[in-house]
Amino acid sequence: VIGEIEACRHQLRELSLKIHSSPELGFQEVKAAAWLTQYLEENGFSIERGICELPTAFRGSYGQGKPAIAILAEYDALPELGHACGHNLIAGCAVGAAVASKPAIDRFGGSILVIGTPAEELYGGKGIMAERGAFDKVDMAMMVHPGVHDTATTQALACVGLEVEFFGKAAHAATRPEAGINALEAMLQSFAAMNSLRQHIEDKARIHGIITDGGEAANIVPAHSAGNFLVRAEDDTYLDELKEKVINCFIGAA
Ligand SMILES: [Zn+2]
Incomplete structure (x- = not known):
């Protein structure tokens, strides 16, 4: 061969x-x-x-x-x-x-x-x-996948994707900020909550994501925010558990 x-x-x-x-x-x-x-x-x-x-x-x-x-x-x-x-x-x-x-x-x-x-x-x-x-x-x-070390076998992590959206209420950020409900802040609070959670998750578990909608203009209170997230764990059981905890970060932030 x-x-x-x-x-x-x-x-x-x-x-x-x-x-x-x-x-x-x-x-x-x-x-x-x-x-x-x-x-x-x-x-x-x-x-x-x-x-x-x-x-x-x-x-x-x-x-x-x-x-x-x-x-x-x-x-x-x-x-x-x-x-x-x-x-x-x-x-x-x-x-x-x-x-x-x-x-x-x-x-x-x-x-x-x-x-x-x-x-x-x-x-x-x-x-x-x-x-x-x-x-x-x-x-x-x-199959093979290039990586940073040689190994004959590898263990992939179980992975689930989450698409998250927050719906708030637009308002002018300078003249009527009190009338707005800021959807971007909810997204940012979710990141803060996930970062706090990260300290207490199993070694090989991973949580990562990006913001795909953070608003339209700096002077408008964002009425909508959105993000994509991936949660990974060594097995399905812990993945389900961790997914619930991550979802609770979003619910808490809302
Ligand atoms: Zn690849």
Whole structure:
């Protein structure tokens, strides 16, 4: 397998750099999906494009029957930052590993799949694809993700997203401030409450978020504020518990 990878090292590097230099956001990875499927096709894989009703998802397969081993490819970029998370590398590694596994499939049987999972950064493409049956006939799935240390296995955190809005009452901030109900202040109080909570949460748990609407103008008391938050924990049980506590921060601030 190592010999096979060495043989296509140059092509894989080019492919990965090409995706890096053309970053595409989640569900818009048209070029990346085309390049990856083309590479797999040129290397003898049969390709299904747009699986699970997602235009930039795909499945490449080589060999037949069981065990069906899937290698997952991600290839979406982050807004503003491009491929800061290295999904171009994930894509290159996935197709490289799959192509290099062909001699093993020829010898031992079974099938090797590359499942292209779009929109991992912001929407969690794999979750949608799992619900739509993409992994039903897969015996084993694996992928790599670039990081700061080498490890064979990793534990991902359970994660839940919260979209929060506060509704207040607009008023002129200088002439009639007493008539306003400030929706931005409620959002800021929520951040203060979450920061106080943070001191008392389990080690690996995470709470993070951004304000997506903080008002229209400095001289208008904001009638509306909004934010997106992510709560993460080591397991679902603690995630549920922590989510309740975070929601209480918002309720308290309101
Ligand atoms: Zn990533």
